Amino acid sequence: MSLEKIYPKEVKQILSKYPPEGKRSAVMPLLFLAQREEGYINKAAMQDIANILDITETDVAAVVGFYTLYHEKKAGKYYMQICTDLPCALRGADEFMNSLCGNLGIKVGETTPDGTITLEAVTCLAACDKAPMFQTQGPDGIKYHENMTVDRTMELINTLKHADKEIK
Amino acid sequence: MSYILLRHRDIPDLNKFNVYKKNGGLAAFKNAVTKMKPTEVTDVVKNSGLRGRGGAGFPTGMKWSFIDNKNWPHYVVANADESEPGTFKDREIMESNPFQFLEGLALASYAVGATVAYVYLRGEFWELAAFLDEKIAEMENAGYLGDKLFGTEYSLKIYTHLGAGAYICGEETALLESLEGKRGQPRVRPPFPPSFGLYGKPTIINNVETFTNVPMILANGAEWYKAIGTQDSPGVKIFSLSGRVRKPGNYELPFGTTFRQLIYEHAGGVQEGRPVKAIMPAGASSSLIVVDDKVLDTPMDYASVRTVGAELGSASIIVLDDTVNIQWVVNKTVHFFKHESCGKCTPCREGTYWMQNITHRLNDGHASTGDVDLLLNVAKQMQGKCLCALGDFATTAVTTGIERFPQDFKKAVKA
Numbered sequence: 001m002s003l004e005k006i007y008p009k010e011v012k013q014i015l016s017k018y019p020p021e022g023k024r025s026a027v028m029p030l031l032f033l034a035q036r037e038e039g040y041i042n043k044a045a046m047q048d049i050a051n052i053l054d055i056t057e058t059d060v061a062a063v064v065g066f067y068t069l070y071h072e073k074k075a076g077k078y079y080m081q082i083c084t085d086l087p088c089a090l091r092g093a094d095e096f097m098n099s100l101c102g103n104l105g106i107k108v109g110e111t112t113p114d115g116t117i118t119l120e121a122v123t124c125l126a127a128c129d130k131a132p133m134f135q136t137q138g139p140d141g142i143k144y145h146e147n148m149t150v151d152r153t154m155e156l157i158n159t160l161k162h163a164d165k166e167i168k
Numbered sequence: 169m170s171y172i173l174l175r176h177r178d179i180p181d182l183n184k185f186n187v188y189k190k191n192g193g194l195a196a197f198k199n200a201v202t203k204m205k206p207t208e209v210t211d212v213v214k215n216s217g218l219r220g221r222g223g224a225g226f227p228t229g230m231k232w233s234f235i236d237n238k239n240w241p242h243y244v245v246a247n248a249d250e251s252e253p254g255t256f257k258d259r260e261i262m263e264s265n266p267f268q269f270l271e272g273l274a275l276a277s278y279a280v281g282a283t284v285a286y287v288y289l290r291g292e293f294w295e296l297a298a299f300l301d302e303k304i305a306e307m308e309n310a311g312y313l314g315d316k317l318f319g320t321e322y323s324l325k326i327y328t329h330l331g332a333g334a335y336i337c338g339e340e341t342a343l344l345e346s347l348e349g350k351r352g353q354p355r356v357r358p359p360f361p362p363s364f365g366l367y368g369k370p371t372i373i374n375n376v377e378t379f380t381n382v383p384m385i386l387a388n389g390a391e392w393y394k395a396i397g398t399q400d401s402p403g404v405k406i407f408s409l410s411g412r413v414r415k416p417g418n419y420e421l422p423f424g425t426t427f428r429q430l431i432y433e434h435a436g437g438v439q440e441g442r443p444v445k446a447i448m449p450a451g452a453s454s455s456l457i458v459v460d461d462k463v464l465d466t467p468m469d470y471a472s473v474r475t476v477g478a479e480l481g482s483a484s485i486i487v488l489d490d491t492v493n494i495q496w497v498v499n500k501t502v503h504f505f506k507h508e509s510c511g512k513c514t515p516c517r518e519g520t521y522w523m524q525n526i527t528h529r530l531n532d533g534h535a536s537t538g539d540v541d542l543l544l545n546v547a548k549q550m551q552g553k554c555l556c557a558l559g560d561f562a563t564t565a566v567t568t569g570i571e572r573f574p575q576d577f578k579k580a581v582k583a
Contacts, residue, residue, distance in 0.1 A: 017327040024349035066351040068333035086500040087410040124253035129416035142294035
């Protein structure tokens with residue numbers, strides 16, 4: 001697979017943002033593009049991006065390994081990333097996380113048996129006044145969910161579980 | 169007083185192009201490009217006394233005047249990586265008053281002769297980046313961005329760029345590395361970005377809130393701006409208030425507003441009417457202030473906050489009441505910095521790791537007698553030994569927590 005074949009318009013548009021001497025800047029947006037379909041970045045995609053940008057596969061892998069929003073393994077269809085940092089924890093984020101784990105029957109870092117949700121604890125998402133909150137990262141990008149309750153989160157998970165058909 | 173930055177709270181639909189324009193928007197930019205020399209724009213900002221809102225408080229106009237005019241092209245970069253625990257102001261600005269931010273970015277670009285500007289957003293602001301792209305396109309379509317603006321020789325393009333989850337990219341040289349497609353690790357300074365920045369070219373980097381001040385300063389003049397706030401810290405600041413207050417949120421207030429006014433008059437006081445035990449005025453990077461009446465009556469400006477043993481930083485005010493155990497707070501902040509250390513400097517990479525081992529022991533009740541001293545010792549060994557401020561920030565809550573709230577740590581060891 002080659003990104004330039006699957007997403008010719010997007011690749012061209014991404015490359016047009018940076019000057020010729022700064023072509024390498026496109027590595028991060030291209031990685032997001034590569035991750036869109038499967039939810040993770042495989043070795044072939046890294047090689048492909050390296051070729052597009054005239055850098056080594058190691059250069060690409062170094063970027064993938066550094067940033068938390070790139071994933072190298074297949075996980076749940078959606079990452080549910082709950083902020084448990086200090087300001088959120090002062091508004092009940094840890095208790096929220098514990099109840100959610102109980103409801104889903106999984107621990108932090110695990111995926112629900114049906115493969116819908118991988119639950120993660122993450123650092124500050126800049127929504128400290130609206131805790132408990134989390135983001136979902138999935139095929140349709142990243143979305144914030146704020147002032148959440150466990151009940152509403154379980155409803156959301158149910159929707160995501162059955163959303164397969166609507167999301168391309 | 170009407171809002172200067174969070175003007176969407178006064179004017180509905182301000183994030184729509186026509187509404188922004190109808191309310192005087194983009195006139196300052198057009199006026200600058202057609203009637204002012206670039207250095208005149210910088211001079212107005214310099215005279216206003218505007219200081220950078222990202223945390224360091226460096227005078228903005230002075231930073232712009234450092235741009236190296238012997239080396240071209242120039243770039244301007246907006247730091248929209250907002251990641252300090254307790255900070256959530258730039259997001260509100262970009263969501264609700266995006267054009268004022270973009271106009272400020274455009275004015276800065278004109279002032280330093282940049283024809284390309286980037287907005288570096290944290291990766292989590294995925295939806296916001298797409299929203300800003302729409303706003304940028306609207307400005308282009310209306311002739312406020314693009315080639316030969318208003319019939320002059322000046323051209324400007326603005327692009328968004330998403331990070332992918334790394335607090336360190338809020339540090340300006342790490343941000344540049346990341347924008348260049350590398351791991352976000354800070355550079356050795358000097359040289360500073362105004363002489364060696366993006367792609368090795370002179371670059372000005374400012375925080376979103378800083379840029380958002382600029383159109384209002386250009387429209388109303390430096391004297392108008394200087395009359396607000398304090399002499400040391402002119403203007404208004406958005407205080408992101410979180411923790412155990414009744415009404416957390418963003419509060420735009422003049423510098424010099426006291427902690428008491430913010431917490432009790434604006435945010436309705438502390439939950440359940442409990443007393444404030446400690447305040448962290450600069451997010452997780454902050455010193456812990458022991459709160460008494462004198463502290464509550466301290467004006468929030470760069471100089472005054474220093475007198476009570478902390479920095480104002482980005483003014484992310486975290487309020488801790490008397491139910492909060494400071495040892496637990498320190499465990500949280502150390503966990504954050506351990507996760508976010510980029511790994512470049514040994515004292516930070518290893519120090520945060522070992523500090524986390526100890527704070528976990530304290531938090532789980534497995535600590536032994538020497539552990540608090542050991543924690544303090546590790547923290548102090550890290551200080552002043554790293555390329556960027558993260559290494560020091562990781563220790564601030566640790567040292568001030570242990571020194572100012574020793575009883576909370578003694579309890580942890582006994583248990």
